[in-house]
Amino acid sequence: MDALQQALDQLATGQEQEIYKAKLALQGILGEATKPGNEELRAKVAAKLSEAVINGGKYGVAARSEIARRLGEVGKDAEATTLRSLIADLELREPARFALDRIPTPAATEALVEAAQNAIGSRFRAGVMNALGQRQGKGVLEALVEGTKDPNMIVRLAAAEALAEQADPACDPVIVAILEDKTMPVDERGRARIMKGRIRLVGNLIRENKKVEAKKICQSILAAGPAPAQAKAAQARLDEIG
Amino acid sequence: MSEPSGTSRRSFLKRSAAGLAVAPTIIPATAFASADRPAPSDRVVIGCIGTGDLGRRHHLASMLLPNKRVEVAAVCDVDQTRRDQAAIDVYNKTQKKVGIYEDYRDLCDRTDIDAVLIATPDHWHALTSRYAMEAGKDVYCEKPLTLTIDEGKKLVATARTYGTVFQTGSQQRSDPRFRKACELVRNGYIGELKTVDTHIGGGTVGEWKPVATPPPELNWDFYVGPAPYKDYCPNRVHYEFRWVSDFSGGKMTDWGAHHNDIAQWGIGADGSGPVKVQAQGKFSDTGPFDTVLDFDITYTYGNGVVLTCHAQGENGVKFTGTNGWIFVSRGKIEASNREILKTEFKTSDTRLYKSNHHHNNWLDCIQTRERPICDVEIGHRSCTICHLGNIALKAGRPLEWDPVKEDFVNDEFASRLVRKPMRAPWQV
Structure with a gap:
């Protein structure tokens, strides 16, 4: 010593x-x-x-x-x-x-x-959301869901991306709800981040063999009129699931 | 204007041109192919992210601007002088003004860009690559592909999700000498492969310099990005970043991503890796650079082949089998018996992916949607070899590696080093 x-x-x-x-x-x-x-x-x-x-x-x-x-x-x-x-x-x-x-x-x-x-501190809390995205569990999930309602968009978006790592289909409506909150509009880049997060969630669900849930999210993404890259990715996932 | 869903710029141009062919419209001559210049629909529109020495001098000036299949539409760097100079280079060569960006996200969000070439410092490779892929771009990313093993796993997953054509800049795969060496090894012309020795050179001690105010043209906070914040110092920036462990893996990842990549190719371990790693090395006693100076890293593969990565010795890769050896470097290929090098391959022999030009292979694959010679997973697995070496040096003990799970076996603390936390808001 x-x-x-x-x-x-x-x-x-x-x-x-x-x-x-x-x-x-x-x-x-x-x-x-x-x-x-x-x-x-x-x-x-x-x-x-x-x-x-x-x-x-x-x-x-x-x-x-x-x-x-x-x-x-x-x-x-x-x-x-x-x-x-x-x-x-x-x-x-x-x-x-x-x-x-x-x-x-x-x-x-x-x-x-x-x-x-x-x-x-919003930037610090965003970092915390990023860290929680590497973990699983009820407490983690609850904290991330709460993070999507944070008064700062930087935290909300970090929470959404962390939720996408959870391989839990219940995360999708929570992520989408960020877009629907009229009190805090999401800018174009933020909307894109959310859509990218949803695509990651689909990938994680497929890895966990939750294909039915993944398929529904893909269909929802396509119905939302995403950017070409996300549309292509969602369609490819749908084709993969069959 | 947003593009129609699922439509690439090039396919849109092709369809539009077909429609225009029957319409009474004047079409600019530049829309058609000529003997020495492909039509715009066949040209790949590229944005360059990172226009420092390698990005500007090698990729932009030597590889992209002279290439008639390419149109450079944008440049990006956190150093204003460097990005402006790159834009001037493009203008001088093409008489075209390009988009100039400090933030790679602004470049990637452009819908008229097909692909990006990334030559940033290493700690930015994963973030920029992933963002570009998720924006629908094909990617050429310099080696070493990543700063951590975890980053590589995520890049592979993203590339597969988006169907990205992803070329890793370990360009020795497109050098006929290295391919020939690996084909001879893979087909048993030196007998059963026993050992591979890579010699990649050692690190640098560096010189202490006081911290200083960053030059006005450099956005230092952006440069540091996901790494733990540290003050600006001239020996932490531009070429010297590679000796700072928060930004790079040192010589181990710098040249290791070349020669260990060839070792993986010769061993036939693309998509896999070793099962054990043991490291001996020396770091500078005085600093400032904190990446390893001198080292011998030994990797054992599941088939018993032993790869040793050395700092010392003639730069190159030596494969040794039961019946001979082959040494290959950028300048030469030698064998224990010259007759080995005169081998005429049999039709039954395994032939390896053939590319004689790394950038053109990438461009070809962008057209065909096939995987390039140094696809993202190959780049990731080769970089993993280098990261394993650095982790074993840090741990100071032999480590067991599971190349399927991509995690250490029964070593909780080594497993913690597979990824690095990032400074918020950055996250891969």
């Missing part, structure tokens, strides 16, 4: 050449700690990184951002809880989101769901 402390201290110097050396050292330490069977070492390393990012006033924002991102490579549930506490920190929330995105545990999912619901 001395090597880890030394790397953290180097990060804290704020000098680029020292930071480079620290990152290189961290790479070796994390590689060792994440070897299958090295759970005890992994837990120690992760705990020390967590402590540095939470109580690390002396490290500064740049160093703590780097440490937070590294937690994405080594963290589990305990570290996801640490990262969750950083979501309210305007300077550290983005590296925290990057890290949570990489941690595949339930606590990380819960942290992202909470961020989707409560975090301030």
